[in-house]
Amino acid sequence: MLKKCILFLTLLATATTVFSQIKIFDKPLSPRIANYAMKARLFPETKIVEASYVLNWWNASNDTIRELQFHLYLNAFKNEKSTFIRESGGRHRSGEIKLEKENWGFIDVLSMKVLDGEELKSKIEFIHPDDDNADDQTVIRIVLSKPILPSQSIQISCEFRSKLPRVYARTGFSDDQDDFFLVGQWFPKIGVWRNGAWNCHQFHSQTEFFADFGVYDMELTVPKQYIVGANAVLVNKKETDSLAVYTFHQEDVIDAVWTASSKFTEIKQKVTIASTGREVEVTYLLSPGREVYKDRLFAIATAMFNYFDEWYGAYPYPNLTIVDPPINETMTAGGMEYPTLITTGSFFSSARSNDFLGLNWPEVVAFHEFAHNYFQSMVASNEFEEPWLDEGFTTYAEHRALERFEKDGKISGGYGNIFGLNFSSLAYHRLSYLPRPKSGIVGEKAWMIPENFYQTAAYSKPVLLLTTLQNYLGEETMNKVMHTYFERWKFRHPQTKDFIAAVNDVTGQDFNWFFEQFVYSNKTVDFEISSIRAFEIKDQMGWFGDTEEKTFAEDNNERKEDSTETHTEKRYRSVIFVRNNGDAFFPTTILIRFANGDSVIEKWDGKENPKQFTYNKESKAISACVDPEKIIVLDLKLSNNAKVVDPEMAGISRYTLRFLFWLQCMFQTLTMFV
Template sequence: MRYFAFILCMALSTLVFGQRKGYWQQNVQYKMDIDVNEKNYQYDGKMSLVYGNNSGQSLSKVYFHLYFNAFQPGSMMDHRLVSISDPDARMVKNLGTKENPQYQSRISQLTTDQIGYQKISFVKVNGVKANFKVDGTILEVVLPKAIVDGSKTTFELEWMAQVPEQIRRSGRNSKEGVALSMTQWYPKMAHFDEFGWHLDEYVGREFIAPFGDFDVTIHLNKDYVIGASGVLQNPTEVKGYSEKAKVKAKNNKASWRFVAKNIHDFAWAADSKFVVDSTTTKGGVKLYTVYLPTNSEVISNWKQALGFASEFFDFTSSRFGAYPWPTYTIVQGGDGGMEYGTATLVTGGRNLKSLVNVIFHEAAHSWYQHLFGINETVDEWFDEGFTSYVEELGMHHIFEKKGAVATNPVIEPYRAYYKLALSGKEEPMSLLADYYNTNYGYSNQAYNKGAVMAEQLGYIIGQENLEKTFLKFYEVWKFKHPTPNDFKRVAEEVSGINLKWYFNLFINTTRTIDYAIDSISDKEILIRNKSNLAMPLDILVEYTDGSKELFYIPLREMRGEKPAEGFEMYKNVKRTVLEDWFWTKPTYAIPVDKKVSKVYIDPTLRLADIESSDNKKELN
């Protein structure tokens, strides 16, 4: 009976919280064989790809991404670097001064043997050669026969590639001396969903891809160690992963085989000087670090970071849903930090705090974006912002940050958002990621305003409801491709609060929040909305007799109200729920029947009010 009740409960839960009606997604299964020449940084690739079409329509064409082609003079990425006012410093040289910069794209200076490329030899579809063309970083394949709905099709590709000089994410010979940082390195099936094909040229931003399985074999000089996505299938035959290893080599090359299930990107890095450490989390996840043991301080930092990473995975699994894959590998490489399926590449010559921070951020991407296949090219804030939120919560939990801002563990992103909002460079968060006028605007809205979006949602619906929302979202949308509206719908179902106004105005506009305590008398406290974005308010009042009262003013558009919250500052404080306020009315009078000494608008600091100086008033 208990089992029957559980099944019934799960069925009802699915009815209430299930995917939107008609939801579907494509599926891919990659099998690759890669032969690497580490001397000239070139490799030959063979791939068999099984593609499942569940779209409800036939497909006459398919597309692949060839990201390495961006690292050629004249590419869109090359031109973007000199047309944007604040290019990524890693990708340019400044031929001028700090005051009068003159940027030169590093890509424009690449020689023939330094550029990146992926040259397709042939494409076969179910054994039949297909016509194809390459346009920048997109490969278009015209199918000999359309892929009908509900069918699977097998593609075979062979290609020759050259790994570019390390300029952005991918590349050879990173600044820290890593030989090969192999990210966005294979012909990657483009994403097709209800919005059509996603065919963004690679100009430096991020990605979207279908979920699938990867079986990747890499033939590489036997002295090299590889850190990669997935589970290594032959640790005793290669260097670095087993004390009992006896390296098997053919033509001086070892063969590494990695298998990963239900991910949407595969990455690896390799170097002859790499060492490998590992641990297992309480939740049973095997964590690996693969890094260059440059000196004793670097070694110490990586070993400590591995322990902190283990704590982070357990914490995040408890708050946002269990990490579902058996392994996660943190590899030194790339040019900063970038997440991939069950792996990340990060730069490793950092101090401990910086190393832990970047690992936490990239590991948090295992949820937002790899467990939920978020379209980073469209909803970058949903990916980076929610990841930053998870990262900050993890840092706060593990390192026990305390003090006046304890009620808001993401206060630093709030402060960065305030600067953005007042800078004149803010653009709506709904803007496509590639199209921001400045990198400053993109970075601060994606990472910081996105984190504010998540924390402030807890202010609106209540902290407990926010935590329930994240866990319910995990149950409903793991291994799928949700949109922000899907997250909103879960939050609305959990809280019973209408959130259309919040998601629309905070995402699609640059409107700001600005409330003030206008006046205080013996009979009322007058609150003024000075801005064009209305919010519910928590008003904490202290009376001259020493008592306190928390006034909660719902917003009419919410059509509901949040429950009382259990913050320490609100314990033993009377809570009074007032009549709702509405955005067409600029002022609101709170009646009082005792003499007031102090008034605070949102003492938890979760309301993203751009001018806080008038949010607190004390009477002499």
């Protein structure tokens, strides 16, 4: 213990942390409001990080700021009274907090003061801006005796101790022999001054990101055998007899995270972005047994940089770190996003794609987490207040990447190809949306969304509505929209209205009707061809004539002979009813095919409901299909969009007869012990 104290004092003594002179970008990409120079040391035995930083924060507003607010996110893991534990029940994905005392986490501010000035620690006050949980300690407020004037900077030095929790939700240590640490949300992080107030939310069960951009310098000290990765460029590495000191630097990011393990395999790869020829250095930190995935991860990384460059804009950073955590932590530490560092998960897959049940899990997770570098890291929306701008846009990007990756022949199926059945990502997201289309609203604040709807509201429905928008606008226009949104809002804090403005500006049309229905309300759309009928027009029989001298025609031939009209062929009346069973409108088209090969495309604004289409033609209508191009993937039931007069049922027999075969095979397998 004495040794540790000496080391700690040594650390503090050298805590005159300085900002690096290294530059990554010639010109700042962001306003660089919150800039940290940090020193930290990991004590693996106690799972403690002893650290200090100097924060250089500047008031970019026109307001005079009289108090500061900071996140102390590790306190979410402090006890069962935190808002996070109350909301989540101590569970996250498949992980669950374990009750042993070493498994809990917390953060203590040991000292805080204005550099060369006011002492602040004694003024720390816990607040709970989102709920009435007075026991939550994830946000602090400090009232300043000297306010910060517009455009003025403040430098704050802080010493803190972070006790890492056992990782079950985003951050912490792995408690078995894997010796793995994911050090995220680990330092007192200043909130965002926005619209004349602090935007500094508590740590919630589902959300965690909203921060200002800045420059991060990190000096991380670990036992020598540990390999460290961070969301920054490695500037220097020094080693003593027992310790290794890593120095990292990053610019224009919203967060700092690092990982350490004595068992990582480190692989570096240069990925070239085709459009510019620029190279990004990708560092893979692979846990034991995960090295076999490297080729698969290489292919994913190469694809994702190029896809996202094409669809959204340039990835400006020179680095990306991809961490594949230990197998037992795939669901707890895997699948996390930080600027320029992501954690993946290859748990449900094998080294080659389409092996184990054909699941494309590494692709799904890697595309998703990398997409967060665009949506929430660079385009820094507020995950707490508008989660769909974060997870929704990211999942949409993931879906597009999976579709393209499949088109490029790299995978089969989106989420996978299970027993020959293509399980597309759209099918997955429809599966999430269809049972609960009315359960909540996408544009709601995260903590106001019902727990059972969060996945749908933040992830699945946004994929469906953005894909619907893409199908409606066309891929080229959608790319322009996304480019415009990205270029306008990268390194800033957009809101939904800013995305709507980008859509309206690029298309030159007012798309508020779309967002009002599908983002700000729970309205649904369900088109249906409710009936299609065709019958011969028999208007040749009966009494004819306007005067008392009427003539009676008994059949078509007699009538034709007497008539001045010439009827050379039969005519048919076809009547098609189309309806929308939902309460949202959507302009669409209806394709009607006739027996003689003719077809008609009708436009329907979707407001007149139901709508009837009638045709008197020499040929019968044989099929009708609303939304024939399958633009509206938000449609609750796509299977009722088309009706045919003479249905071809062989397609069903094809699969049910195969099902018969599967059943026989399963029965035979079941009796192999007999």
